[in-house]
Amino acid sequence: MEKYLWISVSTNILSLGYTQFVYSYDKLLYSKGAEKIEHAARQNDGTSAISTALMKKNLRWLVVLSSIPLFGMVAAFGILPNTLLKDVPVQKIVLDLSLPDIPQTADANMKLWRQERIQRNDSVASLLVRLKINNQDATNFLRDVRNIKTMRRLIPGKTIHAQTTAAGELLTLRYFPSEEEQLLIKKTDGVFKVDKRLIKLETHIQMKSGVIKSSLFAATDDANIPDSVAIQIADIFAFDIDFHRDLRKEDRFKVVYESHYSRGDPIKTGRVLAVEFVNKGKPYQAVYFEANDKERGYYTPDGKNLRRAFLRSPLKFSRISSGFSRSRYHPVLKKWRAHKGVDYAAPRGTPVRATANGTVAVSTRQGGYGKLIILKHRGRYSTVYAHLSAFAKGLRKGRRVNQGDIIGYVGSTGLATGPHLHYEFRVNGVQRNPQRVVMPAAIPLAAKNIAAFNKKAKPLMARLNMLRDTNLVFLD
Numbered sequence: 001m002e003k004y005l006w007i008s009v010s011t012n013i014l015s016l017g018y019t020q021f022v023y024s025y026d027k028l029l030y031s032k033g034a035e036k037i038e039h040a041a042r043q044n045d046g047t048s049a050i051s052t053a054l055m056k057k058n059l060r061w062l063v064v065l066s067s068i069p070l071f072g073m074v075a076a077f078g079i080l081p082n083t084l085l086k087d088v089p090v091q092k093i094v095l096d097l098s099l100p101d102i103p104q105t106a107d108a109n110m111k112l113w114r115q116e117r118i119q120r121n122d123s124v125a126s127l128l129v130r131l132k133i134n135n136q137d138a139t140n141f142l143r144d145v146r147n148i149k150t151m152r153r154l155i156p157g158k159t160i161h162a163q164t165t166a167a168g169e170l171l172t173l174r175y176f177p178s179e180e181e182q183l184l185i186k187k188t189d190g191v192f193k194v195d196k197r198l199i200k201l202e203t204h205i206q207m208k209s210g211v212i213k214s215s216l217f218a219a220t221d222d223a224n225i226p227d228s229v230a231i232q233i234a235d236i237f238a239f240d241i242d243f244h245r246d247l248r249k250e251d252r253f254k255v256v257y258e259s260h261y262s263r264g265d266p267i268k269t270g271r272v273l274a275v276e277f278v279n280k281g282k283p284y285q286a287v288y289f290e291a292n293d294k295e296r297g298y299y300t301p302d303g304k305n306l307r308r309a310f311l312r313s314p315l316k317f318s319r320i321s322s323g324f325s326r327s328r329y330h331p332v333l334k335k336w337r338a339h340k341g342v343d344y345a346a347p348r349g350t351p352v353r354a355t356a357n358g359t360v361a362v363s364t365r366q367g368g369y370g371k372l373i374i375l376k377h378r379g380r381y382s383t384v385y386a387h388l389s390a391f392a393k394g395l396r397k398g399r400r401v402n403q404g405d406i407i408g409y410v411g412s413t414g415l416a417t418g419p420h421l422h423y424e425f426r427v428n429g430v431q432r433n434p435q436r437v438v439m440p441a442a443i444p445l446a447a448k449n450i451a452a453f454n455k456k457a458k459p460l461m462a463r464l465n466m467l468r469d470t471n472l473v474f475l476d
């Protein structure tokens with residue numbers, strides 16, 4: 001009996017200590033958790049108050065529940081062979097425990113940073129309501145910022161950061177109308193003072209490398225490279241590498257790109273300056289160069305333009321539903337004949353882009369082709385876009401178009417079973433397979449810019465090579 005008493009007493013002491021520990025730990029978690037919840041609630045008004053209440057409730061349960069396993073453990077520890085488990089007074093101790101109350105006053109003064117995303121048609125007033133600012137502060141705030149233009153023209157999609165107390169007192173409001181501008185509005189002696197300042201962005205040059213295991217995005221994730229850099233890499237080499245089909249395990253890349261920082265925090269990812277991608281053992285390299293607004297883009301280290309005169313596809317996101325072939329069964333005509341174009345499956349209304357600069361030679365309705373556009377390009381080239389549902393506004397014969405301009409919309413006019421774009425690439429009027437033909441390069445660098453290009457390209461290539469050397473060391 002003495003033994004049981006000892007077990008019981010020590011269990012009591014231990015569990016009290018444990019409970020205290022769990023309680024204070026959870027209190028810590030609670031204050032952190034509340035911040036997180038406020039953060040999560042920014043698009044979901046009304047949730048923060050509810051979740052705070054829920055949090056308190058959960059906390060009590062957590063403390064009670066988390067004490068239970070300890071009892072079992074201590075009890076098991078103290079039990080001698082041949083003793084009966086039911087003699088250990090486990091349950092009673094659990095029920096005897098009471099929790100100290102969480103002081104309510106501390107909550108009301110707790111400072112929080114809340115965020116609200118600016119919605120279309122939002123005003124400062126509606127934002128203050130969502131931020132649950134008390135009436136007094138809301139009225140004063142509106143009075144003090146009424147002459148600030150930036151606050152009257154809030155930009156949807158941007159975020160307002162507000163430091164408030166849990167009771168709804170507004171302390172500070174921070175707003176970044178652009179990446180380089182900050183508006184800081186602080187309450188001092190009941191008056192909101194506006195401080196507008198420019199954020200000076202620092203640009204850092206990043207150098208990273210990666211190896212393909214499954215996809216480009218998986219590899220850039222592994223190497224901690226932002227998605228926007230991966231997208232740029234895929235764009236730069238769009239004509240040389242098909243990033244859906246051509247990638248191989250152990251393909252590798254190195255990239256030099258800009259990152260913009262504001263006071264130590266990364267604000268945005270900038271441009272890829274140089275990149276090397278080794279696909280199936282073959283290295284492709286690109287350097288960014290800008291001579292003027294018209295002449296800028298990615299070039300090989302020896303100055304060849306990586307952009308082509310023709311886009312790979314007239315649709316931005318699409319899949320080929322029927323390729324170029326000498327013989328295929330026509331789904332409408334029900335007979336075998338050559339398909340001298342490429343069909344892209346896409347929903348009706350999908351914009352169709354001119355694949356190259358040119359002039360409109362034909363824009364009309366024409367038999368099986370349905371609504372049809374033919375563009376005439378530099379040299380021997382022309383392109384055909386058929387089965388359109390509509391032409392772009394203002395498109396007519398003789399009009400000049402630029403690469404990427406929207407010329408019409410996907411439809412199913414003419415001989416078509418469903419909405420798709422029939423695209424033809426013609427050389428001297430003869431249909432050729434656009435997937436096979438080597439596309440002519442875009443206009444090369446002007447002779448007068450070559451010296452400037454070399455001056456830019458050399459140090460960038462040196463950076464890439466430096467990355468190669470460190471990688472070799474790392475890999476060996």
Ligand SMILES: [Zn+2]
Nearest residue numbers: 341342343422
């Ligand atoms: Zn077709």
